[in-house]
Amino acid sequence: MKKRGNFLFVEKNNDTYTISMTPELQDDVGTIGFVDFILEDHFNTGDPILNLEASKTVLEMSTPLAGKVVERNEVLTTEPSLLNSAKPEENWVIKLTDVDESEFNNLEDA
Amino acid sequence: MNQHEQLDYLIDYLLNEQSDNKIFFNDYKQETLEDKFELFRGLCNVRAPQPISEDFLKIHDDFLTHWNQDRTLVSLEDLPAIQDQLYLWQGDITRLNVDAIVNAANSRLLGCTQANHTCIDNIIHTRAGVELRLACEEIIQTQGRKEPVGKAKITKAYNLPANYVIHTVGPYIDQRGLSPLKEHLLHSSYRSVLELAEEHQLKSIAFCCISTGEFNFPNQRAAEIAIKTVQDYLTETKSTMKVMFNVFKDKDLAIYQSILEQKE
Known part of the structure; x- marks a missing residue:
């Protein structure tokens, strides 16, 4: 199941929630040239998760859900423009677990 | 001398x-x-x-x-409030004797680097003095990256009559126009400035029309977002901060007047 929050997609697979780029966000920021992960193990809703510098803007991305980080898309650090990809397996940012399901259910449908 | x-x-x-x-x-x-x-x-x-x-x-x-x-300075005490805690004044923001003035910065945060350019970032840095760029450079060096849109940073105001300058980078609007993200980021600039001002226990703050100059945000929509964000913040937090909307252009004065003078 896929939802939207804070201008990002959140896709739920069992207990894992993957946060990724929306096409609208990709259009708004332009080509991404630099990313810097916030290296925390746990995020509260609205916490910054990543800073990016792109052709059209400099943006601090914040998480639409609270949860524990299980994986980061580390390859973005060397290939930030993967965030401009249309493929969900390339344009994801982090995967969370320990997410409150009702918080996810309250997000807007994608 | x-x-x-x-x-x-x-x-x-x-x-x-x-x-x-x-x-x-x-x-x-x-x-x-x-x-x-x-x-x-x-x-x-x-x-x-x-x-x-x-x-x-x-x-x-x-x-x-x-x-x-040597110029006539303007304090909130000299002005009538247009609504509870809210003030509207047209003129040069560097004449304001308030706790903090808001600068519409860009992501480098270093102030306008174009000689004698007439943007607000230029006049604030010029009249504050060369110390302001040095202070901003230190913030950027410490942060290790450019300043994101919709956040806020505070510095002293150096030689200005105000005590502090709060710097925020508003969203830039290109030929594709507004988007929900850009509207959200403008809201976020106002909100971040207010929160930072509160953290520093400031009593009065003057906002410029963030993003409406060089950054092309449509004036009417920008004013709506500015006023709503400030009103919601004051109501929600019960803050006693006095907030001035400082406008420079006649067009913005008319827009702010028409929104703020509506009876609730």
């Missing part, structure tokens, strides 16, 4: 310091005080954030303090 002598000294120092730039300033006249101020301003605008001598700063601060205070 009188003001002419002070400016001559400052100009001479800056020209020697940046000899590569000298040629760009050949056409500047140096007859009246205003001519000299424009040359001084241009030289400060293009100056890289590097250390500067104590002797220079002493004369520079003395000159700017007087240059700024």
